[in-house]
Amino acid sequence: MESEGARTDRLSLLLDQFDKAREMAEVRLTGLGDEEFLWEPVPGCWSLRRRAEAATPRAFGPGEWVLDQGAPDIPASEYAEVARQAAGGMSVAKIADDWSVSVERVEEILAHPDAPEPDETPVTTIAWRLSHLHFHFQGGWEWTFGGRSQEPKLMVDFTPSAALALERFWALIDRWRDSVGALTEEQLDTVGLSQYPYGSDPDEPYIGVLSGANLEFIHHMAEIALLRDLWRARSTTPG
Template sequence: MSGQEQRTDRLSVLIEQFDQAREMAEVRLHGLGDEEYLWEPAPGSWSIRRREEAVTPRAYGPGAWVIDKGAPEIPANEYAEVARQVASGMSVAKIAEDWSVSVERVEEVLAFTGEPEPDVVPITTIAWRLGHLHSCFAGQWEWTFGERRQDPHVLVDFTPSAALALERFWETIGRHRASLDTLTEEQLDTVGFSQYPYGSDPDDAYVGTLAAGNLEFIHHMAEIALLRDLWRARGGA
């Protein structure tokens, strides 16, 4: 920050990180076409699809196009976190509710010993990654700065048009970014400042939720960038 004193408070650091990630993402997403956006790199990929062509049990969306979503489960890489939550006092019933699984399934996870088998994670399209990010940011904004009443699953109208998807996505990201400027230190430390229902937001201080949102944005955008590289390498450009 030439000529200015750089702020190092928590909110400024998180906002600067997000701004830089967004700038890089905008560059990497420039010129995205519909065919590349919907390209399935391997059989069984998750994507967005016409409602009547959905192939996953919990695909969701309010319009003609839905985004793939599988059956609820606790992934192997979250077993240790589940154990930590129980040790910190969270009830098995609350964990089961958060993951949309049965109490018995949580108890199985807690009783598991040894090294769990790695999760079989579906390969996803650029459309899926972008749609997933859009859905998360739209839902978390609604349940943090909005009216806190709309189902996050109906907030994003998925589309096969890459240009329209990006236009809508950046509008949502812009609204999120503008709301960050209104935050106070007290709100950063408020547990449950975000009431987003799919995850641990209601149980976390908002500074942690905000940091997790940055991480989600960064890692999905990195995946999208790699998919673009693979598309170009195969002669799709």
């Protein structure tokens, strides 16, 4: 039975999904401290580090603290999407450019789309996950609703303070939500409304970009929630 007054248009459904995910995430992130924020559950984690201590070749950020980033590649979870893009007419060269990989790498994936090898991406810390979301949504807002000029990887001054990181992140999410909530049906169908420079946003109707942003938020917050569970188990396990 449909709830009285419930809206079922495309934007409302995506906003309701996002709002519920945000509500759950805020509860799960309550009480996050600095030690847990930077906790590395296994050796070799990607995390947030001082610039002089960066452990990866493409760590980025405008200030003292930078976010680990390894060599570019296409994760196995995106192989099916790459196949769909190619089937939809996107050139191999364009796909390669979007992912910053070689044409040969894309061709290799397209030759075996149903048999992806396991990813070797390192485990990440809560700090990495939250900072990744922050720069993604900051850049997404800038290249859709802002001046469309700033480099996303230089827009967020990363911090090792969990409280400050969360304060800044939720303020950004408030702005994102307000801007998305004001979109028109025409804008949702506009190809290139987002000109975000990493990925395929400029080639997609914005409704698809928005759906992808929801997925990005949900899956990273789910991973953060798991890391919080592991931290708690670590702290309470005897011996």
